[in-house]
Amino acid sequence: MSSDAISLPAHQFDSLEQQREVASLGMWVFLATEIMFFGGLFAAYTIYRVSYPLAFIAASRQLDVTLGTLNTAVLILSSLTMALAVRGAQQGKRAPMLAFLPLTMILGAVFLGVKAFEYHHKWVEHLVPGAGFLLPGADARHAQMFFCLYFAMTGLHALHMIIGLGILTVMLAMAWRGRFTSTYHNPMEVSGLYWHFVDIVWIFLFPLLYLVGRHG
């Protein structure tokens, strides 16, 4: 192993194992605050959807289900590659990290690319809330509320993806320098938790935004 690798716990810990558990627990507590962060938007979504069910159906039908499903699959695949990168770190193997971290980042970028394409389409179709908003057959103010939530929720999610790409860049550099061993790989484990959390947020956003009242 490289001399860069950490082999002793930080002074406040008894062992590397304890340090690892504390790092994970700290990340889980951070994710709890993230759940509440997104939770505010989910609560707003619930209230407005209950208040304006018909406008939400009309507005949701404007979204592209095929692209939404495709992006869900892309993100799930990126979670698999992330899990395999973390697995490599747990075994202290450099090669799986150098293969799966870039792959995860590429899939994340594909997701963001599809998202940007969808945003552009909404702009062209006059579905961005504001003076130019146009959706015949639905209460414009209520439908704009859906699109406000759509852009806020997917935008905040996309921001988390971009931050995730930054984190993975740092992880890739650390993996390249051989910083991780089978006993010390906390940054990889914790980054994995973050990436999977962002995946879970999308797992809920997808049906709530894309699949409202599709039948009939």
Add this chain to the structure above:
Amino acid sequence: MSVHVVPVRTYLLVFAALLLLTATTTSVAFVDLGPFNNFAALGIAGVKAALVVLYFMHVRYGTRITPLVLAASAFWLLLLIGLSLADYATRGWLGVPGK
């Protein structure tokens, strides 16, 4: 002592299950089930999230304090959404001015 390394096979099975559930949730949305469409959408999303949390996020193999943090998060989220809805859903009941 080293960490529990999950077999690649397990990860692949979870991945396959997640893809299958994604296909299911999209297909079910196009079938009219009345109010059950919402339950199906959220139920499937919940199962997918549980699979990610248990296997990809290693909660199944980790310390027992992690599920406690998760349960606390779920509880607070339920309070946030539940109490907000309890307010909005009942505002009409008493004819409060300025509703």
